[in-house]
Amino acid sequence: MNKETTPTQVQLISIDEDGAGQRIDNFLLAKLKGVPKSMIYRIVRKGEVRVNKKRIKPEYKLAAGDEVRVPPVRVAEKDYRTAPSANLNRVAQLEERILFEDKQIIVLNKPAGIAVHGGSGVDYGVIESLRTLRPTCKFLELVHRLDRDTSGVLLIAKKRMALRHLHDQLRNKQMQKVYQALVRGQWQEHDRVVKAPLLKITLKSGERIVRVNSEGKPSETRFRVLRRFDEASLVEASPVTGRTHQIRVHCQYQGHPIACDDKYSEQKFDDAMRAKGLQRLFLHAAQLTFTHPESETQMTVQAPLDADLTAVLDALEKKG
Template sequence: MKNDIQHKVRFLTVDADLAGQRIDNFLRTQLKGVPKSMIYRILRKGEVRVNKGRVKPDYKLQPEDMVRIPPVRVSEQKDTPNPKLDKVAELENCILFEDERLLVINKPSGTAVHGGSGLSFGLIEGLRALRPDAHFMELVHRLDRDTSGCILIAKKRSALRHLHAQLRTGQMDKRYHALVAGQWPTNRFKVKAPLQKNVLQSGERLVSVSESGKPSETRYRILQQFNGATLVEASPITGRTHQIRVHCLHAGHPIACDNKYGDTAFDEQMKNYGLRRLFLHAASIQFIHPGTEEQVRFQAPLDTQLTQTLKQLNESI
């Protein structure tokens, strides 16, 4: 939708790549800037038709479905940030790989994957602004706001399904680098501890080890030992919220500058080395490319702050 006001009824034929998508999600991509409440209202009133019939919001589109999209009036398209904004434009420099099916991004620390919670936009909104002609763009998985590194974005629904299947079956290999407090034991190669997610009244999510939680496992490898700290490689076998952070804490070695699960004294020491952010970085990701069916691997370099912190720790040994 190029203009803020869409005057005419549109009829769209669903191609095979969009098959399986819910009609409400399809409308959100077609009616950018239109509030969700309005999308559900036009569905409820029968203004949206599929093959000339009414449908519910959870209807899944089929190949060759004919979708009627009514005229919708919106005052201003607020949810897509201007590509000229510095922070959005900088995302162009974060692209590690791009083709017609996917994007691999080295996400900066401090950038949320989604807008909301007082944020005007997140990574996905920024990328949609950079690629306004992309008909489909969705997160394959998530990273915490303060975690940097490799994250996958699907540019086709078929690619999203392919990559999600790999996540479910454990075919995707993700490796993180974390700086943790103390000396990680040389004989500790994994942490298996069930994790329970709790949502506070403020909306903040906190995760704890609990017997009633979901089974969770992270594997570890020591990369480098420093005075009072260790750089480890963490490989999550399961994909729970805050998993690596809580498993490090559970092992007695919290991650540096973790404002939820960290150690204040250790964080103060690391600040002396110039660290001002969570030292957790998605360093590499390996998966089967949904187009070529070949194994591919991408690596994301550490940002300047993490690199400088490690350099100063090395010099202090």
């Protein structure tokens, strides 16, 4: 059944400090949820969107004090009968997994199996759930991302200035991330740093994966062994760069794929780990260190391993 649409009225929106610095096209995409991107660009090109009564280009960056005229457009209405009713349990679960929150940020221990945002066949993700939990928050955006099957520390900005501040830290490599992963076999102590360029490729099936390739982007991950078992090692991984699937591919490249990685692991090892009770990718963002965007103090937030992962470790025989 097609969702009904309803025309909006002409809006005149004043941009404050929190909204400054973003491109007009991104601003409109956030304001006019449900409107196709192609329509956004069309109304900008036709001059229906004005800033300070003047025509602008899609790449125009808003400044504090700007007045934006948003024309009437047809916006897809949300069907509150189905969204987020099917996701209420997960939404409630997220409330319990908030590690830290103030006026600037939320730090969440993201569960495995939930995407960070909707799209690509996913209707409801972490960011949509948090917007449901915090309906009075005018601004909630992801600072970084975690793969759907990865659990652990996820940082969300509640102010645009906080988002810019934290993105600057990411760009300048001033934010330290520490993961824990259960990998096949015995990780060698001398393999402390893996430097291998990573390239995104699309298979004939349409699946997107990442491979070590000399034409890829420079990538570096630092490793440390935490525990050893007969069939596996628990390692700590600290990415220096932030490439897609970086830790997962660097582990595979070293001959130690992560347990139950549906893209990069191997069946025999995964079957052995499933026999120990593992039902998901064993990759967890355990710790994040960053500078608070308002107080400028350094923060380190830790997310404990979920009970299902600790149970697997308990089930594994320790390496003698």
